[in-house]
Amino acid sequence: MQQIEIRRPDDWHLHLRDGAMLQGVLPHTSAHFGRAIIMPNLVPPVADSAAAEAYRARIMDALPAGHRFAPLMTLYLTETTDAEDVVSAHASGLITAVKLYPAGATTNSQSGVRDIEKVYPVLERMAEAGVPLCCHGEVTDPAVDIFDREAVFLERVLDPLRRRIPGLRIVLEHVTTIQGVDYVRDAADGVAGTITTHHLIINRNDILVGGIRPHYYCLPVAKREEHRLALRAAAVSGNPRFFLGTDSAPHVDPAKECGCGCAGVFSATNTLSCLAHVFEEEEALDRLEAFVSLNGPAFYRLPPNEERIRLIRRDAPVAYAEKIETGAGPVTVFDPKTPLYWDVELRP
Numbered sequence: 001m002q003q004i005e006i007r008r009p010d011d012w013h014l015h016l017r018d019g020a021m022l023q024g025v026l027p028h029t030s031a032h033f034g035r036a037i038i039m040p041n042l043v044p045p046v047a048d049s050a051a052a053e054a055y056r057a058r059i060m061d062a063l064p065a066g067h068r069f070a071p072l073m074t075l076y077l078t079e080t081t082d083a084e085d086v087v088s089a090h091a092s093g094l095i096t097a098v099k100l101y102p103a104g105a106t107t108n109s110q111s112g113v114r115d116i117e118k119v120y121p122v123l124e125r126m127a128e129a130g131v132p133l134c135c136h137g138e139v140t141d142p143a144v145d146i147f148d149r150e151a152v153f154l155e156r157v158l159d160p161l162r163r164r165i166p167g168l169r170i171v172l173e174h175v176t177t178i179q180g181v182d183y184v185r186d187a188a189d190g191v192a193g194t195i196t197t198h199h200l201i202i203n204r205n206d207i208l209v210g211g212i213r214p215h216y217y218c219l220p221v222a223k224r225e226e227h228r229l230a231l232r233a234a235a236v237s238g239n240p241r242f243f244l245g246t247d248s249a250p251h252v253d254p255a256k257e258c259g260c261g262c263a264g265v266f267s268a269t270n271t272l273s274c275l276a277h278v279f280e281e282e283e284a285l286d287r288l289e290a291f292v293s294l295n296g297p298a299f300y301r302l303p304p305n306e307e308r309i310r311l312i313r314r315d316a317p318v319a320y321a322e323k324i325e326t327g328a329g330p331v332t333v334f335d336p337k338t339p340l341y342w343d344v345e346l347r348p
């Protein structure tokens with residue numbers, strides 16, 4: 001039996017939602033992860049410090065007894081965000097980052113930014129105060145093909161933004177393309193990229209060949225195989241600029257399996273088993289800890305977790321539910337298309 005012990009991981013991009021869904025999904029993350037960056041795309045969005053404080057309290061209330069987990073809150077950037085509220089919320093430790101959603105790019109992004117120039121003053125204050133910006137990096141121009149929207153975002157939005165405000169610390173979230181990987185790798189210091197579990201495993205054929213598979217539909221949409229391979233190479237490289245953000249994004253099954261299904265893959269349940277599998281396939285298990293437990297805290301200038309987990313390779317596939325039942329309805333768990341042998345134990 002093979003096993004490895006690593007520091008307890010963190011998830012640098014997570015959707016917990018609210019209410020009954022929060023109750024249902026949070027234990028799947030807090031069972032394994034020490035901390036997570038909590039996405040603010042609720043309806044209405046978590047757009048100021050009062051909303052972040054209230055949301056953090058709801059998350060802590062939903063935490064199962066005995067779970068140790070710290071939600072790292074974010075504020076949803078709008079064209080009317082108050083820079084002083086952001087800076088004071090960051091200085092007090094209430095928030096860890098600010099989130100940029102180009103308006104209309106993804107789930108609940110209607111209140112996001114239409115004209116990036118309008119938020120430059122806030123971003124300048126964030127740069128001075130060391131508040132990181134997390135970006136959903138896709139343009140929304142209807143003329144741009146959905147598979148090109150990340151690459152075009154780099155050219156049209158991210159690069160001009162970084163030239164204008166070079167001191168702003170930026171996370172390009174859920175990188176899905178060779179262009180995104182290259183951009184993060186070659187940028188000056190202060191730029192990082194998160195990679196999801198599912199983008200290391202599926203490509204666009206998995207969504208479309210042999211029938212449409214709504215549970216593999218997410219944004220940014222999975223790209224061609226060559227992009228998946230580049231993401232894998234980046235994740236296992238040990239390069240400190242790349243770290244895990246699962247983007248686990250639950251939607252109830254009826255909202256996925258319908259005429260206009262929501263974007264989002266729910267992977268919190270089996271993410272670590274999937275990642276151990278991927279790193280084993282890449283013969284890089286010795287770099288799993290950097291990707292899931294070390295590179296993220298280093299970017300966010302936080303200490304890594306002191307607790308440790310054990311990943312144990314079983315002889316038979318580990319069992320996990322295909323769906324979880326939540327008070328909001330059933331949520332299908334990410335299917336990695338292969339049996340998983342790696343089990344997770346929090347070290348006592």
Ligand SMILES: NC(=O)N[C@@H](CC(=O)O)C(=O)O
Pocket residue numbers: 015041106107108136217218219220247249250263264265
């Ligand atoms: N990734 C997704 O496909 N969906 C996310 C939003 C996001 O992260 O873009 C969601 O909130 O459902």
Ligand SMILES: [Zn+2]
Pocket residue numbers: 106136137173174219220
């Ligand atoms: Zn996103």
Ligand SMILES: [Zn+2]
Pocket residue numbers: 013014015039247249
């Ligand atoms: Zn997300």
